[in-house]
Amino acid sequence: MATATQQIKYTPSPKDGNPGLLSSAATTMQQRTSMLRAVYGGTETMRAQGATFLPQYEKESDTRYAARLASTFALNKLREAVDAASAKPFRTLLKVLNGDPNLDLWTQDIDLIGTHLHVFAHQFFNNAMLDGMCHILVDHPDTYNMKSLADQKASGARPFMKMYKVDDVAAAYDAYVGGDTKTVHVRIRGQRADRDGFKEVLYNQMRVIEIDPTSNGKGIVQLWEQLATSGGSNWTFIEETPLTNMTEVPFVTLYAGEKEADYQVRPIFIDLAYKQIEHWISSSDQRSILSAARFPMLACSGVQIDPEDEAQFAIGPYKVLYAPEANGRWYYVEPRGTAIDSGMKDLEKLEMQMDMMALNPVTGTHRQYVPQNERDIQETRVHSVVHDMAINCQDALERAIRMMGSWTGADYSNVNVVLNTEFSNTKDRLAEVAQLVTLWSQRGLSREVLLQEIRARNLLGDDFDLQQELALWQAVDENLQAAGENMFPGRWTQADPTKAGDGSAAPAGGSSSTTPPAANQNQPKPNFPPGQLRPTKQI
Secondary structure (H helix, E strand, C coil), X not given: CCCCCCCCCCCCCCCCCCCCCXXXXXXXXXXXXXXXXXXXXXXXXXXXXXXXXXXXCCCCCHHHHHHHHHCCCCCCHHHHHHHHHHHHHHCCCCEEECCCHHHHHHHHCCCCCCCCHHHHHHHHHHHHHHHCEEEEEEECCCCCCCCCHHHHHHHCCCCEEEEECHHHXXXXXXXXXXXXXXXXXXXXXXXXXXXXXXXXXXXXXXXXXXXXXXXXXEXXXXXXXXXXXXXXXXXXXXXXXXXECCCCCCEEEEECEEEEECCEEEECCHHHHHHHHHHHHHHXXXXXXXXXXXXXXXXXXXXXXXXXXXXXXXXXXXXXXXXXXXXCEEEEECCCCHHHHHHHHHXXXXXXXXXXXXXXXXXXXXXXXXXXXXXXXXXXXXXXXXXXXXXXXXXXXXXXXXXXXXXXXXXXXXXEEECCCCCCCHHHHHHXXXXXXXXXXXXXXXXXXXXXXXXXXXXXCCCCCHHHHXXXXXXXXXXXXXXXXXXXXXXXXXXXXXXXXXXXXXXXXXXXXXCCCHHHCCCCCCCCCCCCCXXXXXX
């Protein structure tokens, strides 16, 4: 029986042709992301779309349409939703566990342009939440012409991450090798500029990276160029370099939405983007209606106006209106406002729908009141979606870090990336901690578990060191015992939950009753009411 590897047909990329051709998945995704990016940009970018987002009515003049477009403003719920959702996992500093000194140093400048891994990962997650996916290429400076590893280290070459949005990738293909999914071909867009005196000449670039899945880590990297003014053709092959010691293209993708195929996904907020376009059209109509109908119109009947006076006719203060005819009269005509009211209700309905699609927990507003239990259900739904995306982001970052190790021969298979996945509000977290403290005081859990749970709820600083804190309290307990100052053995201040307040082993079953040490037998006991360990509060 043929293996999965043997069934793969590898065709190396040629050195002529058009590497800029889009794959079918990239064609679909770039149509979606162009719309999403325009809506995310708000008023400026939506106006630039013109009739694409705001249709011009039949027999509407270009001047009137331009005025209507210029007076339309976006309620940018898409940006609000994406930015709010992507901020949740990065509320606290990203942590990288089980690394080494090299990795710790790399995370301070993960992309060789001074970006910390936390900031890089936040941008990565934000782009994925908007476009439906985002990519990381784990790159390394060219070292194929260096003679030894010592020469590579002396040059300062080390792996780094580069982020690519959906529009940056012309094509990407995965292969299923031995039950695992590996990226075997990627074409990435780029651009460079040359100076020609005071002019600037732009060149489009295409980087082709591929691995032969039938070989043992053999691949190539090609570079192609074309003049930006060439109209999309006339690509020139520049160079080809070998890619060694990699069993797959070091390319990681974070999917945020419903995956339809490899490198094709339905973004989470695409329906919200369409709803924002609908709101854009409705608000434009409402503004147009208000412009035409909210001002009273002056009318007259039984009045003849001389053509010479009509040219100078004006309405305003210090003007006198007169009717030459005895039965003539001037009066104002005002619309009944039914259409205006209907338009406003439509906008309010759209805004409520946008709030729900934006994954914002429904709250009581001027539009409606939502009971607490429904708000709790909505909040749980929101947190579940963002929580799952945060877990996927952790996995993607861990995979990218393992690929960094592949470049240098380091084993980063045990490295863990930890993002914030605790999204409850401060009031709820404090209530949970109060319950944990009660359990601790009743010996239901140890101090170590208590501190771990408090830290998991982001109520301790990023520099909090659990082991250092436990060691400090252990020293305090031992000093108190040595000085004979532990007057309240039932208080249980030890870091070790197996010990009672006097340093002896805690009774089975977690009972708080203990026998005082010999050093404390002759000391007077506090005369408190039964079951009370402290004096009664007087003030």
